[in-house]
Structures are given as structure tokens and as C-alpha cells.
Amino acid sequence: MLADLPIWLPDFAHTFLSVLFEGIPFLLLGSLISGFVDVFISSERIARLLPKNETLSILICGWLGMIFPMCECGSVVVIRRFIKKGLPLSSAVTYMLSTPIVSPIVALSTFAAFKGQQAWEMTILRLCFGFGVAVIIGFIVQRIPASSILVAGTMGEATGRRRAGLSVATAPPSGSVDFSGMAQSASFGQKMLLATQSATADFLDVTFFLIIGTVIAAAFKTAINQSAILPFATNTPVAIVALMILRSALSICSTTDAFIIATFRTFPFAAKLAALVFGPLFDFKLFWLYSMLFKKRAVIALGIGLFIGIFLVCWRIAPFFMAQKPF
Amino acid sequence: MNAAFRRWLPCITLAAWSAILLISWATGHMRSLLTPDFRIGAVAAGIVMGLMALVFLLFPADAACCSAAECGHSFFKSSAGKVITFLILLLPITAAAMFNKDSYSANVIKNTIAVTDATQLGFKPRNTPIAPVDMPLPTKNDPNNAPATAQTTPAAQTTPPAPAQTAQASQQPPAPQDYLQRTPDGHIVAEVLDLLYAAQDNALRKDFEGKPVELIGQLMPDATNNPNGKRFKAVRMFMTCCAADARPVAVLAESGDKPSLPEMTWIKITGTATFPVENGKRIAILKADKVEKCNPPEETMLY
Secondary structure (H helix, E strand, C coil): CCHHHHHHHHHHHHHHHHHHHHHHHHHHHHHHHHHHHHHHHHHHHCCCCCCCEEEEEEEEHHHHHHHCCCCCCHHHHHHHHHHCCCCCCCHHHHHHCCCCCCCCHHHHHHHHHCCCCHHHHHHHHHHHHHHHHHHHHHHHCCCCCHHHCCCCCCCCCCCEEEEEEEEECCCCCCEEEEEHHHHHCCCHHHHHHHHHHHHHHHHHHHHHHHHHHHHHHHHHHHHHHHHHHHHHHHHHHHHCCCCHHHHHHHCCCCCCHHHHHHCCCCHHHHHHHHHHHHHCCHHHHHHHHHHEECCCHHHHHHHHHHHHHHHHHHHHHHHHCCCCCCC | HHHHHHHHHHHHHHHHHHHHHHHHCCHHHHHHCHHHHHHHHHHHHHHHHHHHHHHHHCCCCCCCCCCCCCCCCHHHHHHCCHHHHHHHHHHHHHHHHHHCCCCCHHHHHHCCCEEEEEECCCCCHHHCCHHHCCCCCCCCCCCCCCCCCCCHHHHHCCCCCCCCCHHHHHHCCHHHHHHHCCCCCEEEEHHHHHHHHHHHHHHHHHHHHHEEEEEEEEEEECCCCCCCEEEEEEEEEEEECCCCHHHHEEEEEECCCCCCCCCEEEEEEEEECCCCCCCCCEECCEEEEEEEEEECCCCEEEE
């Protein structure tokens, strides 16, 4: 199945570069927006915009990513701030889950990546499905006491931990500063500088995972005979599960994942949709990031619930998207 | 050490990425990686990353959010993995830029099922003509037959039109001489996709069937549809967005003397376009009079 290294290395490099070059502009745009939102728009201002009615707030938070887009890594950091500022947990969780999918950048990148592969359908379904899942989880969280979900100390001083190479330290390091306070009191020039630095940190952080994901995708494209994976691609439930797991293992950013998933042309539409909805909500890196905020039991329950729910919905709708439209 | 990680490593990484993107564009390597729509974004990203690197170069990062307690950026926070992270951000892209040969080998084409039937593409590529059924596309010999919705054909151009040009072309009825470019000796200059679509489209087929055609592609053997052993494939890679989604598209060619050239050699085939029905399906076969080695076209990918 694997070809000789010297033969496929140039092919691998060709695929690897093309996916990176295609995805990087979107990732950079997302990081810049994230950095500028981080510095110029305080979490208090966003919280003030939300209605007092919690149900209405959840529904609005489901679409908030269209105005305040944030990648999945950034959204975890943002809602941590939201929760500290007193935003209801249900609204914060809804925003955290929806914003990696319900965002103009993700819509744009999904449409571009799936050009020629039912791009409109994929883009609209991905956004609507992402919104629906986030809102449902928000309503579930609304009925659960925050103390049974949140890690002790999330609201107050932190514990500090480190897992799987990802430092998710929540404890203030010595000499640490209050970034939010600093950003608010800074001059415009300083804010621009802070925004650039924050955007760069976001960009490099997520690019790390994008590179790993692209390596796997490029190896898949060039070293593996496509006929060998046809059994996975032709069996719809197997294809859905396979792509959902693969997308989560790749841990790529939601702003660029469509470009990688779109390359799996032999897989059915429903499998790609499932991967593009499930991945930004729950992947390898998010498991560790969520653990910063939520109890391990809650994180695992979230992962299992999302996996089963998204699988069932996509399996159910699969027959409607089996055939490519003839030209 | 912290200053190095907060300031200089991001600066170097951004500068290196910017350089790779911009050099790739300036040297033309990007042509084989991205369609024109995406090249603009990649170049813009290269420029922006260069500017961001300048920010880190000129201003100390002593007030970055990564000094703050709530920061979640692992790149700056992880003490043990900083160097490894930095290497992963730089080494693979640098190595890939060095090993990239701007095209796929025969291995990828063998691993991917080549498209020889245009219906398998599922959609019309941007440069494929849209002609009403049973209404032939105008040719140089038929100047009064210009359909209102027609666009420029791939055969009519050596390089694809810019999006603006395509939009303009769709608004104005093109002049007859825009169609079906011919060589000085009268052969229609065709692309692989032209003949694949002609096999499925009655109107388009009339423009090619039985006429002298010149076509450039990469030589590959044909193992599936080769009853007399005289057939081979002229293959081009067709991409929608980037090289990663590229698929081989192939037209069958038939000649008395099978070309004795290595696989993936760029060949120019001159011959007659035919569209026989085999196994209940109409396919395109180029009856070759001459097969010769040639240089790769300016755009190696079709899109």
C-alpha cells in the first residue's frame, strides 16, 4: 500500500504545500480577527449586548460567531473570561461550541473548499447544523448546575496543569499581567501592537496543529492507493465514523479543515458534513483545552453525546445527498 | 530565553513563511499548487506575515497576552516544547518547498482512478463551454452561429482567463475567432477536458468529431480499455482549488506504433478526434497520426 519513499516524497511535498498555501490565508484572517476582537472588544461589552432572558441569550449566542468570529482554540479562552465576568454558563458554552462553525470565515472557507462538490449545500448545512448542536447543548447545560460541570477554581484562582505537550496552565505565572485590563487602558498604537501579538500567537498555535493535520492528509493522498479505502468510502455509516475520527485526530482549525476534508472525494457528502461539524466541536486538542474549564466526566460525556448525535443525524440525511448533481 | 521565544522565534517563523509564500509566487511554483483565485490569498498572506514579522522585529513583545494568566497560547506557554514547536512550524514547510517538483508522479495517477468520462467530474469546470443541446458551437468556419450563453472554450486559449475576463466573456457574445484555436497547419488545439466533454455533449462533439486535433498530455499506459494493445492515455491533472484535490483526467489515444517513451513524458498528439460507443458508453479516442515528445505547457494543471 505504501509506495517507496523516494518516489512519493515529491508528491507528498506537492500535496502538503498546496493544502498549506490554500489554508493559511484563511487561518491568518481568522487569527487577525480573533486578535483584534480580543484587544478592541472587551468580554464585558459582548456580555452587555446579550438579553437577560437565558433562553434568548442561548439562541443569540448561537449566532454570535457571525459578528465575533473566533477559532475553537480562541473560543475556549474567551468563554473562560465570559464565565468570570458572570455570563450564564449555558450562553458561554453555546458561544464556545458555535463560534468555530457559525462564522463568516468558516462559511467562506467551506464554500471555497467545496467548490464543485455541492458547496452551497455543504456551507449552509454545516453552519445550521453547528448552530443547532450548540444551542441544544446550551439548553442541556442550562438545566445542569454549573458546579457539576466546571472544574473547581474556574471562577476563582486556578490550578495549573499540563497535558500532552499542551500547556494549559491556568495559574498565573510569576510576573503575569492582567491582559484585559492592560488592553483596555492602552493607547491605540499599543492596542494595535497587542492585537498583532495576540493574532500571531493564535496563528502559530493553530498552525502547529494544521501542519500535523496536513502531513496526515498529504500522506493519505499520495502514499495510499485510493482503491484501498474505497470500502470505507462506499459504506455510508463506516465512512461517517471514519471521517469523524480522522477529523478529530487531525485537530485542524475549523477555518481550514474544509480544505483537507474536501480532498476525500471518494467519501460521501454526509461523512464530510459529519466530520466538519463534529471536528470543530470536539477533537484531540479540544479535549485538553476543554479540560481547562470542565470536569473530565463532563468533557467525555460531551464528546460521546456529540459523536452519537452527529453520526445519527448525518446517517439519516445521507440518502438525500448520495448522488453528485449532474452537470 | 523568554524574550527569544516571545519575540524572535515568532519573528523568524513569520518571516520564513512569508518568504516561502512570496518566493513560490514570484518563481511561478504557486501555479502548480493553487488555482488563480487562491493564489491571490496566498500572496496577500505572505505580505501580511512579512508585516507581522516586522512588528516583532521592531517592537519588543514585553506586553504580549502570553504574559497574562488567562492566555491559552501553547506555543508561547509550553516550556519544554517550544523548540520542537518552532521546528515543526518551520522544518516541514521548508523541506516540502525543497522537495516539491511542481507536479505529481505516475505513482499518484496510478493510485487515483483517472477520469475518462466527464460525467464523473460531476460539474462543469469554469472554462468548459456551455452550449445549448443540439446547437453547435460556432467555429471559424461558422461565424453566424454564436450562442448567447457561450463562454470561451479551453481550446481557444493557452492560458485560462482571469475571473474578470470570464465574467466579461459571459456578458458579451464572443467573436467567432475566439473559438477553437488552430495550429498553422489547421489542427484544432484541444485540451483533454474538451474531448471528454465533447463525448457527452452533442453540440460540442460536432466541433471535434472527425477533425484534425492537436492535444498535449502526459503519457500513461491504458490497462482497462485496450483491446488491441495499441491504446494509451494522454493524462492531465485537473484541480478545483489546489493540487491536493487534483484528479487525473485522461483521453484515450490510439496509434499504430505505440510510443516508446517513459511514463509521464509530456507528449503532443496530432490526429483525428473520434467518439465511438463502447460498452454502451460514448468515449473520446484520438486516432493519432503522430506522437512526439514536447515541453510541458505553461500551466501543467487544468482547472
